[in-house]
Amino acid sequence: MAQFFSKEWADEVRDAIEAGPTEAMRETKLQEYWDFYAFVRGQYEASWALGCRDLPRELGGSPSYLFVQWHDGHVTDCRIVGPDDPLEATFVLAGDYADWAALLTGYDAQRTVMYRKLLLEEGDLLQFFMAIYFFVESLACLATVQADLSAEAGKPVPA
């Protein structure tokens, strides 16, 4: 299992959100909803920086971001941006470590947004919400990637 906010985790997240919702996820909603998702995704030209405000130092320190670039309906870049790295994204969002942990252990993606557990810190809010269902579904895909959330995960393995 990849360490939370590690390069390996970012790679797995890229694969998950690129693949999009699974058949099981799709079966629970109307086709018109997925048509709208596909329409938005197909023309999406923006990037997200999804930050963790209090990421433990052992896991990289804070603030760290998962940067995701979209182009022509595909993820063209997905990587971790650390506290000392330059950050530039269309939409910068951030949440607390505890809320990230909840999302990755089964808390609903829609309520993560609705209950302000992940907040927009930079970017045009009305523009961001034009693609809100696409964002929430991508967040739900991200949440399917298992991650080792323990601070122990970031410590070097003893020789």
Add this chain to the structure above:
Amino acid sequence: MTIAERPSPTAALKAPPRTLSRETVDEIDTTNLKGIGDVDIDDVLEYVHKDLRALPDFTSLYKKYLKQRWDVYELDFTQDRIDWVEKMTEEERNSFLAIASGFHHGERQVEIELPVFMIGGSEEEKLHIAAQIEDEARHTVFFDRFYREVVGLEGDDLMAVLDQSFQWVSEVFVGPFGLLAYQADEVRRNPYDERARVRYGTTYFLWIEGVLALSVMKVTLSYARWRGFLPAYYAGFTATCRDESRHVQGGMRYLQDAVRKDPTMLREIHDTLRTILTISGVNSREIIYEPLGWTEDEVRLLMFQQLRRKLNDVGIKLSDELEALLQMVQPVLAGG
């Protein structure tokens, strides 16, 4: 009166706007919780609109609140539970839950997102907003009681019951209510940013309260009145609708004043509506309205009527682009 003698839930939809007599207005203005159970929901919906052309000031709305507030713990849901379990069909219960659950969560959302808006308001507006926050808290308790005592959900606290009813909430709920949450955070960071406040007010007062809430209230309330079921739900939610009249009038007053002071604020209203209408053109679940006496087209027509009346009454015109988006709107079954 038998079900065949009562007007159908959609009868008022096809009739011209009502004219309320002075006596009816006085009755709605002053009746208590027991009396409001006998008031026709279509009269209360008309009551919401009656002051939109000459909007009351915030102090008048606060005075009205003091006279109209009601005790949510006075309601007795015993008969509602009997109706729910023994008289309503499974199809009726399923349709009812698909609609009411958007309110269960919607009332909680509009309660917790409102305090930040008070910071940048005038002193008189602060009185009105403080009263509205108390109203929304009471409405949240109303739905908590309904889900526990009638539907039969259990939980140690409010959130535990919300967690259980979330299964019936549509995925598109995050559109208007997520937007409101993020706009509330924008106002929290800059409470005196009038443009951010107008965008917030458009989502909260015009769309969620003025269009979604009033439309969806009518669906469940007209069903309950038509069938003669759920008397405590009818009384409590009709009282809620009367509360909403103050909220909508206060909200429209705020938007109208903002545009009169600075006509460029109209752009903020239009930009917000553009986002809302764009994401309102899709549904994620099939909602069967027919067991409640409605069709999807009738609910959509009701929403259009609600939006147009408010825009017309407060003098907000839509651009051609927004008019085109409006034609594609799907009903979102939620409110607050």
